[in-house]
Amino acid sequence: ATEDCSKMLKYRCSGCIAVGKSLNSRNFSKLLHSCQYQCDRHKVIVEAEDKYKSELRKSLICNKKILLTPRRRQRLSNES
């Protein structure tokens, strides 16, 4: 496994070298975003995920609006 260790050393950013107990699923994304010098791998992954998240966020806001528009709520309560 020394071979893939040296492979890992080629790319280094805080996402690459952070080990230990402090790192988990809850803080990893924030850690990467706060890192000024993302390696190529992490940069590509972060960009792709960010794009995906912003699209999801948009569609979520749309859905909420539809549900919470007063007129629609009124209509729904009239129907029932």
Add this chain to the structure above:
Amino acid sequence: MFQGQSGWFCGSVSQELKQFWVAEGGTISDSREAEFLFSSDASHPDTLRIYQSLEYIEDNATVFHAYYLSAVAKAEIKNSVALGHFILPPECLQEEIRRKIGSFIWEQDQHFPVEEDDEV
């Protein structure tokens, strides 16, 4: 190694890896509580639910490939394995990412002898 840490496991993760987590002191909890989210398959419904959650959108939930656990199991110095290499992005992004940076680390490692390979 995982003493006092809680993990959530997608249904796609093999029993062996879950048992390894527990044997190393980790606990198993639900996807909202867990500090670690592990999956072996980004297209599994359990994992899809994470990708559609508010926590994920707000950068509070990164899914890691459960291959991390077998890398830890095989490593001589257990806490030397960098978790950051095992990010598991949503299936629909993987092709695009692969095109830019080549295969993922868990794909590259497939040629190493893996005992718990009954999954996939």
